[in-house]
Amino acid sequence: MKRYDLIVAGAGPAGLSAAAEAAKCGMRVAVFDENAKPGGQLFKQIHKFFGSKAHKAKIRGFNIGSELLAEAERLGVEVFLNAPVLGLYDGREILVRIGDETRHYKGDSIIVATGASENMLAFPGWTLPGVMGAGAAQTMMNINRVRPGSRVLMLGSGNVGLVVGFQLLQAGCEVVAVADAAPRVGGYGVHAAKLARCGVPFYLSHTIVRAEGSDCVTGVTIGEVDSGWSVIPGTEKHFDADTICIAVGLSSATGLLKTAGCEMEDKGPFGRLPVCDEYGQTSITGIYACGDVSGIEEASSAMIEGRISGAAAANYLGFLPDAALKARAGELEQALEALREGMFAPKNRGKIPDKTDEGFDVSMSLLTRGYLDDAEVAGYPGVRSAAGTHPVIECTQNIPCNPCQDACPKGCITVGENIVALPQIDAGAECIGCGLCVASCSGQAIFLVNEDIGGGLASVTIPYEFLPAPKPGDTGVCLGRDGKPVCPGEVLEFKSPPAFDKTGLLTVAVPQAFCGRARFWKREA
């Protein structure tokens, strides 16, 4: 039977990171994944990531995936694709399907990084073609280049629902609504605001009553729920739609850990998860779990957890001295802790603060309608009026993110040591209008405004990731934060140099009075 120092099940961000870290210590490593392409969820993520430099922030997910894969291959990791791991047994032996055969391999250590699967919701009509997981829709669009439908209702306002909702718009679908049974938007406000300013309405405290259609989805009815999650009669709303995306959470794919006999514990809403030590080692010595399989988080944390488990496996087999493991794990844990802070941190789940860490009011409009109210915007530290071109930063929640600060060559933007702090504008620094902050903002929350360009006009620069690219002279209508038309807008410039990594900067001229409200631009139909 073929033997490896380390066998990793799952080639997502966690598995590849674990493999690379272990291979770096000199281990012989094999990774098995059921898909034809490695990368797990990461290769579907076409948006720029949050976090700081240490977390590869502002890099698009699939590019992070390519880097990771190249690193693993350079270090001699063997990656087996189309290779589902069917079982994990005593003595750390795995059974893998390869082609028309099942093969056995032995690992002196095993890392399970099998990720998660999407939760489904049952409602009348949920088995009709056209009802799908949001992740499935994302796979169709971003991996297989197939548009899932033309009119989509998104159920779930967590980051997955918001991110996929925006990508559906980018793919040319109409998103008729984002609905969520919870009374508050579950994901980052900056993600919600991107959808809202494109005109997507949010229905909080709403759930799906039924999907309509006989052979496939032709419509959907949602209704408002009471505190007991029952639909209140008379609140039903109908939408014509051919697709319903479900984004109501993920469940850890713990099957292999269970076949191995790893001890599991009930973690309430997170489900039954493996009991792990600080390095991800399960109740069975030499078997580790990392990434979403050990608790749903995100790709950024999955990569760090993977590295910690990879280093621990190396230490277990004598490839990495105790002191070196301690040092490495210490530095990785610090990066992990930085991500686990802020308003959306796992430890703050279910709690909604009314003030930010800095004492600013948390916008209720953002949490219930998906956008900041025009009247409250000026109260945040990223928004100030100034002469000439200057940034307006509409990032108002404590989230772990700081690329805007690193981007500015003039020191106009400060987040500070603690990356969950709100970005603020330094009044003393002079903005040169380079646009780097706009392009590097993962939340597309930064705009450049020049309140007076002459002739009674102002200019507003908007991050723009849609095709076709606008051209100078194109006319259209500017939409407000709520997605409603506010004024006409003529394109002055559209820039998309390589350094902006495909975020276009669209500058439009608007009547001066509207420069504080125009936040999106739509071509004249």
Next chain:
Amino acid sequence: MTERKLLSDLVPQPDDDMVVCRCEEITKGEIRRAVHDGMFNIHEARRFLRCGMGLCQGQTCGRLVKAIIARELGISQSELDDATGRAPMRPTEMRIIASEVFGE
């Protein structure tokens, strides 16, 4: 293991005919009925109805079935075990399982 107890009568619900396990086409009503017939956990319901035993192996319906059983028993979902993890993790034809290679 959930304590055996007598349940009150099965009250029909408007969505009882909704399919919950798509692979085996088992409805919500059938699952509720099975609980009243004494299937007090996922394992028993699976063996009795085959819900979660089809192609996707419960990946889609596992949580849904669990929620229905818990509600019917009036207990919290965390009191119910998940289905036992068993190989093969993915649907695999018998001829492939039979072509087992131990060497290189």
